[in-house]
Amino acid sequence: MEYRFSEKLANMKPSAIREIFKSLGTPGAISFSGGNPAAESFPVKEFAEISSRIFESAPIEALQYSVTEGYPLLRQLVEQRLRERFSVGTADDTIIITSGGQQAIELTCKVLCNEGDVVIAENPSFIGALNAFRSCGAKLVGVDLESDGISIEGLEQALRANPNAKMIYLIPTFQNPAGITMSLAKRKAVYELAQKYDTVIFEDNPYGELRFAGEEVPTIKSMDTDGRVVYGGSFSKILSAGMRIGFFCANQALAAKMVVAKQVEDVHTNIMFQMMCADYLTRYDLDDHIRKIREIYRRKSGLMLESLERELPESVTFTRPEGGIFLWCTLPENSDMPALVRDAAKELVFVVPGTAFNCDPTAPSRSFRLNYSMPADEVIPKGIAILGKLIRSGL
Amino acid sequence: MEYRFSEKLANMKPSAIREIFKSLGTPGAISFSGGNPAAESFPVKEFAEISSRIFESAPIEALQYSVTEGYPLLRQLVEQRLRERFSVGTADDTIIITSGGQQAIELTCKVLCNEGDVVIAENPSFIGALNAFRSCGAKLVGVDLESDGISIEGLEQALRANPNAKMIYLIPTFQNPAGITMSLAKRKAVYELAQKYDTVIFEDNPYGELRFAGEEVPTIKSMDTDGRVVYGGSFSKILSAGMRIGFFCANQALAAKMVVAKQVEDVHTNIMFQMMCADYLTRYDLDDHIRKIREIYRRKSGLMLESLERELPESVTFTRPEGGIFLWCTLPENSDMPALVRDAAKELVFVVPGTAFNCDPTAPSRSFRLNYSMPADEVIPKGIAILGKLIRSGL
Numbered sequence: 112m113e114y115r116f117s118e119k120l121a122n123m124k125p126s127a128i129r130e131i132f133k134s135l136g137t138p139g140a141i142s143f144s145g146g147n148p149a150a151e152s153f154p155v156k157e158f159a160e161i162s163s164r165i166f167e168s169a170p171i172e173a174l175q176y177s178v179t180e181g182y183p184l185l186r187q188l189v190e191q192r193l194r195e196r197f198s199v200g201t202a203d204d205t206i207i208i209t210s211g212g213q214q215a216i217e218l219t220c221k222v223l224c225n226e227g228d229v230v231i232a233e234n235p236s237f238i239g240a241l242n243a244f245r246s247c248g249a250k251l252v253g254v255d256l257e258s259d260g261i262s263i264e265g266l267e268q269a270l271r272a273n274p275n276a277k278m279i280y281l282i283p284t285f286q287n288p289a290g291i292t293m294s295l296a297k298r299k300a301v302y303e304l305a306q307k308y309d310t311v312i313f314e315d316n317p318y319g320e321l322r323f324a325g326e327e328v329p330t331i332k333s334m335d336t337d338g339r340v341v342y343g344g345s346f347s348k349i350l351s352a353g354m355r356i357g358f359f360c361a362n363q364a365l366a367a368k369m370v371v372a373k374q375v376e377d378v379h380t381n382i383m384f385q386m387m388c389a390d391y392l393t394r395y396d397l398d399d400h401i402r403k404i405r406e407i408y409r410r411k412s413g414l415m416l417e418s419l420e421r422e423l424p425e426s427v428t429f430t431r432p433e434g435g436i437f438l439w440c441t442l443p444e445n446s447d448m449p450a451l452v453r454d455a456a457k458e459l460v461f462v463v464p465g466t467a468f469n470c471d472p473t474a475p476s477r478s479f480r481l482n483y484s485m486p487a488d489e490v491i492p493k494g495i496a497i498l499g500k501l502i503r504s505g506l
Numbered sequence: 507m508e509y510r511f512s513e514k515l516a517n518m519k520p521s522a523i524r525e526i527f528k529s530l531g532t533p534g535a536i537s538f539s540g541g542n543p544a545a546e547s548f549p550v551k552e553f554a555e556i557s558s559r560i561f562e563s564a565p566i567e568a569l570q571y572s573v574t575e576g577y578p579l580l581r582q583l584v585e586q587r588l589r590e591r592f593s594v595g596t597a598d599d600t601i602i603i604t605s606g607g608q609q610a611i612e613l614t615c616k617v618l619c620n621e622g623d624v625v626i627a628e629n630p631s632f633i634g635a636l637n638a639f640r641s642c643g644a645k646l647v648g649v650d651l652e653s654d655g656i657s658i659e660g661l662e663q664a665l666r667a668n669p670n671a672k673m674i675y676l677i678p679t680f681q682n683p684a685g686i687t688m689s690l691a692k693r694k695a696v697y698e699l700a701q702k703y704d705t706v707i708f709e710d711n712p713y714g715e716l717r718f719a720g721e722e723v724p725t726i727k728s729m730d731t732d733g734r735v736v737y738g739g740s741f742s743k744i745l746s747a748g749m750r751i752g753f754f755c756a757n758q759a760l761a762a763k764m765v766v767a768k769q770v771e772d773v774h775t776n777i778m779f780q781m782m783c784a785d786y787l788t789r790y791d792l793d794d795h796i797r798k799i800r801e802i803y804r805r806k807s808g809l810m811l812e813s814l815e816r817e818l819p820e821s822v823t824f825t826r827p828e829g830g831i832f833l834w835c836t837l838p839e840n841s842d843m844p845a846l847v848r849d850a851a852k853e854l855v856f857v858v859p860g861t862a863f864n865c866d867p868t869a870p871s872r873s874f875r876l877n878y879s880m881p882a883d884e885v886i887p888k889g890i891a892i893l894g895k896l897i898r899s900g901l
Binding site: 118367 | 507508509510511512513514515518519520540541542543545548550553554557558561562565566567568569570571572574605606608609612616617618619620621623634637638640641642672704706732733734742746747748749750757759760762763765766767769770771772773774775776777778779
């Protein structure tokens with residue numbers, strides 16, 4: 112039969128990144144394209160111990176249906192951690208466990224946006240979030256990203272032009288794809304604009320624990336006096352990405368609606384792994400574990416930056432992240448970025464074209480994203496050398 | 507701030523069942539309200555073995571990001587099982603792993619329905635599915651359920667009145683909430699009507715493996731010659747509900763769109779438990795395990811039916827399921843079902859009011875749903891006796 116797809120899904124394509132992911136099986140491939148944490152960042156031994164213990168002590172609880180909101184002990188431990196680490200959460204807020212950070216983003220948009228409602232995002236931004244907004248039928252309005260975060264002028268202009276915008280989606284810390292961190296002044300300005308135009312902010316912070324240089328900047332949620340910030344977090348980058356455990360902190364009224372929406376998506380998140388996270392947080396030293404991950408990413412980002420400095424012509428610019436897992440390269444004017452990405456793929460070096468992160472997917476880009484968390488140390492210089500050679504030959 | 511919720515979510519309430527679930531902690535509570543499998547149905551020892559093995563042999567794969575479509579070996583094993591057990595799947599079909607059976611239902615609606623599009627369902631039907639359709643902004647049209655399945659006359663009438671209906675949602679085998687199985691003749695008639703009105707059918711079959719009496723009836727999907735049936739299945743009732751692993755079998759073009767929609771909901775389903783399911787299917791005897799579960803439910807349904815026959819006045823009717831986990835009681839005309847449900851809850855006996863399963867939530871009902879899989883054997887007669895006493899006193 113001929114399927115009649117819904118308008119909002121009819122033109123959606125699979126994420127370029129997830130698709131690239133599939134071609135990585137090729138032997139010799141060097142991938143700077145994923146958002147995968149380093150394999151060394153998974154607490155394998157501890158998870159093996161925890162899982163044996165739970166199958167011994169509480170197997171039925173771990174395998175039976177549970178509540179949509181999440182495992183109570185885990186919610187409590189996350190609440191405590193967010194409060195202590197990030198000054199996140201008030202008496203009117205609650206923590207809900209989600210199936211990865213992705214789900215919190217999608218749920219927020221679903222409960223707020225009718226088809227055609229506006230969501231404002233940094234341009235470029237996380238493709239998974241942009242596609243989630245598209246799947247809800249929302250209209251995306253992109254605002255330029257500057258070296259210290261979103262353009263405040265651009266944001267005010269976007270809000271003035273779309274006074275009914277439902278939501279501003281931001282990754283203020285170690286932004287995906289650009290690796291940029293928003294300044295404190297801009298965070299305050301963003302919050303004030305959200306108040307002025309009465310809009311919800313989604314503060315996506317999956318990388319916030321991964322700072323390896325510079326000073327911490329307070330979260331926007333920590334300034335939230337009127338329940339307009341939904342703060343999204345995840346264990347993907349600090350414990351395991353494949354287990355799909357994320358969370359959000361939001362005002363109870365908003366969270367209650369998101370729970371209803373979650374209920375019809377997956378009833379609840381895998382309960383065994385929720386219990387495993389709770390047990391990890393209780394019995395092991397997460398901060399110590401995170402310190403080790405930061406060291407790994409300090410080393411890997413350093414390797415990548417050194418290679419970029421050595422291999423790329425000066426006309427190519429790149430960001431210097433203080434944490435997280437991505438950096439962002441921009442070719443000089445009149446460069447053919449898509450050709451570079453294609454040529455690199457032919458030499459089995461995979462990067463994600465900047466166009467994938469544009470709010471308007473038809474807009475051009477001279478940039479591409481590089482990930483340094485996943486590739487092995489020894490392939491980083493090798494892959495960057497190949498990119499450098501291709502860029503020089505194309506200039 | 508005052509939240510401006512999307513129209514489709516603004517009036518949605520949490521599922522009555524999931525809410526009842528929360529009050530079950532009360533000591534002495536007897537719950538006939540859940541859809542929980544019996545605790546004895548979980549292969550605890552095997553899962554403990556499998557999980558140690560995987561944390562030993564493939565820990566990184568089990569904790570790293572994976573592909574949206576699902577763990578390849580599990581997809582292959584499910585494909586094989588569906589083909590052999592249920593004659594489900596053609597060369598044009600594919601298997602996708604979902605976060606529980608729930609997600610497959612929601613994704614199908616999301617990729618097909620614009621707001622206001624019609625979904626036809628049996629009335630009563632599974633509340634999780636009805637709420638998923640509501641959350642997509644679909645318009646629900648209910649068709650009466652008869653003792654041998656959906657009314658064919660009613661279905662044709664609904665299709666004539668809504669010729670652009672996008673989807674017919676059915677639970678043909680051991681229906682939730684009614685415990686009824688659709689006859690072969692009706693399955694054929696439903697498929698022909700779907701062809702005539704060019705509509706997709708979602709055949710939800712989470713209980714299909716749980717037959718403990720009578721003869722198997724072929725799936726509607728086994729008759730599907732033109733890719734119009736999405737077949738949804740789940741491991742919730744045969745391995746573990748809390749792990750949230752389900753699947754669907756659908757035409758590749760339709761499945762590809764559903765994968766895009768899944769990607770923005772949760773990227774992929776917990777990969778460790780996908781690997782655990784695959785390992786279970788490879789190394790252990792699932793059919794033998796299912797035989798044991800069937801024996802448990804044969805015994806428990808028998809206990810409940812005996813108790814109902816003994817305790818209820820003859821004017822109360824109830825279904826006699828040949829499998830699955832639910833049966834459906836209907837009070838005589840002019841009975842006050844909601845009062846009975848409330849009074850029973852006061853005596854700590856929980857059942858789900860029939861109104862919860864109505865496509866039109868404002869429509870009345872004289873029925874309520876009973877679950878026999880979860881309560882311990884000894885509380886079944888006790889709980890039914892309390893219901894019987896309350897019903898007799900109310901007549």
